[in-house]
Amino acid sequence: MSAAAVPELKQISRVEAMRLGPGWSHSCHAMLYAANPGQLFGRIPMRFSVLMQMRFDGLLGFPGGFVDRRFWSLEDGLNRVLGLGLGCLRLTEADYLSSHLTEGPHRVVAHLYARQLTLEQLHAVEISAVHSRDHGLEVGAAVRAPPPTPGFGSGPAEGTDGCWGSCVSHCTPRKTESVAFPIS
Amino acid sequence: MSAAAVPELKQISRVEAMRLGPGWSHSCHAMLYAANPGQLFGRIPMRFSVLMQMRFDGLLGFPGGFVDRRFWSLEDGLNRVLGLGLGCLRLTEADYLSSHLTEGPHRVVAHLYARQLTLEQLHAVEISAVHSRDHGLEVGAAVRAPPPTPGFGSGPAEGTDGCWGSCVSHCTPRKTESVAFPIS
Numbered sequence: 001m002s003a004a005a006v007p008e009l010k011q012i013s014r015v016e017a018m019r020l021g022p023g024w025s026h027s028c029h030a031m032l033y034a035a036n037p038g039q040l041f042g043r044i045p046m047r048f049s050v051l052m053q054m055r056f057d058g059l060l061g062f063p064g065g066f067v068d069r070r071f072w073s074l075e076d077g078l079n080r081v082l083g084l085g086l087g088c089l090r091l092t093e094a095d096y097l098s099s100h101l102t103e104g105p106h107r108v109v110a111h112l113y114a115r116q117l118t119l120e121q122l123h124a125v126e127i128s129a130v131h132s133r134d135h136g137l138e139v140g141a142a143v144r145a146p147p148p149t150p151g152f153g154s155g156p157a158e159g160t161d162g163c164w165g166s167c168v169s170h171c172t173p174r175k176t177e178s179v180a181f182p183i184s
Numbered sequence: 185m186s187a188a189a190v191p192e193l194k195q196i197s198r199v200e201a202m203r204l205g206p207g208w209s210h211s212c213h214a215m216l217y218a219a220n221p222g223q224l225f226g227r228i229p230m231r232f233s234v235l236m237q238m239r240f241d242g243l244l245g246f247p248g249g250f251v252d253r254r255f256w257s258l259e260d261g262l263n264r265v266l267g268l269g270l271g272c273l274r275l276t277e278a279d280y281l282s283s284h285l286t287e288g289p290h291r292v293v294a295h296l297y298a299r300q301l302t303l304e305q306l307h308a309v310e311i312s313a314v315h316s317r318d319h320g321l322e323v324g325a326a327v328r329a330p331p332p333t334p335g336f337g338s339g340p341a342e343g344t345d346g347c348w349g350s351c352v353s354h355c356t357p358r359k360t361e362s363v364a365f366p367i368s
Contacts, residue, residue, distance in 0.1 A: 036320070038320065038321055040240055040321055040322065041322070046320075046321070049320055054238065054325070054327045054328075054329065056224055058329070123314075123319075123320075126314050126319075126325070127314055127315070130307075130310050130311055130314050131311070135307075135310075135328070136220070136222065136230075136233055136307075136328045137222055137224055137230070138224065138225070140327050140328040140329055141238070141310070141325045141326060141327040141328055142325060143238045143324050143325040143327060144238075144319070144320045144324040144325055145238070145242070145324055
């Protein structure tokens, strides 16, 4: 899909987002990532693993979804769609990064969160995801997407049309990953 | 990635493939799929679910890998890389579909298998995959990739540059899916 198909995003503050009227839908997504000491093929450092979702439309996106503001706070709703909050892992306002809105036919404001986990916590979220009730419908899997590896193509840093390129442009406010994700 | 980057594949018979010398590497991959009575968003029939893998390079591929012919038959090696063979699910020569070779710098002959499972069997393979020892290295996840859904983009039938387009052209003999996969 070309970059031209992506609707323009406008960054707004959390306070501004909270003042939007009932005609706006709120979505919350989170980048859950962990330092990974593993080596691909026994020689290429993995550095970090980032949890993403294979969506129904074949694109990758950060895990999350719509939050009904009539019933939930942003964070309660996000923990709910992530299947978190029952264990010891729970996202809070301290993990909030940014809000962006799209002024198209769908009035959506998207809130992004990020939290660095241990690799064991990340794995627990993956295991939980494959057992979730909705597995295989809107979401085809929780996917551990390694950061772009030199010599192996797709990655946001390389501007290709691979999965990473699609997901970052489609599902997240642009350039946010450079704020939150310490690619060394 | 453009179609031009895909090496030419030449179909050969299983007998011919078995006669190739020790300079050839054999890879075996399987399309495991299941009829799925679910409905996406409660209204779009899922029809079938196909198990794929998110590879280290950001592309999707059918699960499988290289088989060392010095130690394993094609099917024993395939069951081993799939983590099958210990339970009641085990691929056999009856699931064999086709062999293709690439005559590039790497002398690889790829064997493709297909087996229709129940949705419960497919789910068991997904659960097994997230617990496997190599999870998160060469393979980022087992991914349930629904067939292309009209109105939602990516799919081999639509010739887009989405994930399905990439995986089918990169990881499998072309057009094989139309033989084995009963898209109604």
